[in-house]
Amino acid sequence: MIKTIRQEKIKKVIRDRQEGIIVLENIADPHNAAAVWRTADAFGFQKIYLVYSKEKAINPKKIGKKSSSSANKWLSFKLFKSIEECYAELKKDGYKIYATVLDEEAKQISDIRFQKEKIAIVLGNEHRGLSEEAIKGADEKIYIPMKGMVQSLNISVTAAILMYDVDRQRKNNLLSNNIFSLSKKEREKLVKEYSWLR
DSSP: OOOHHHHHHHHHHHHHEEEEEEEEOOOOOOHHHHHHHHHHHTTTTEEEEEEEEESSOTTTTTTTTTTTTGGGGSSSEEOOOOOHHHHHHHHTTEEEEHHHHOTOOOOEEGGGTTSSOEEEEEEEEETTOHHHHHHOOOOOEOOOOOSSSSOOHHHHHHHHHHHHOOOOHHHGGGGTTTBBBBBBHHHHHHHHHHHHHH
């Protein structure tokens, strides 16, 4: 009985997973990264891309077990040595790349419609932000408007707001209900992987 309930939960979670990639460039603090993973799992984002060209790379399957509440074991990670390598793969796979940056040319997230294409949202280092290469190579620059004196948020908070908004927009658009589900092949692969996890 317990096994059956678990299998049904696994199937539901995978059915609710949505297409969309969260890209973290040179994140130095593993606890910040793990907090992003926890949010990604909560909103159904399966894929996390990690770019390490300046900071020491972390193993996402081994670091952040407590701070991510073990969300790391339920997500799919891919590591890259440069943002150019990461962007080349994203563009080859048909993703529109959104770079989070404070810039005069950036658009407020409220002006962006995330229901129309496959998306990748890129967040940068806690202190330096995104690299010039990451900003220049993106399709669109976006930011979260703020009303206070402080003009920046912790990376995990920024990621949470963005993922929530993407999820909200997709749920409110009936036309996009099944467009952004993972492919049947991906879902079947995850069912096998999840079945072995405890």
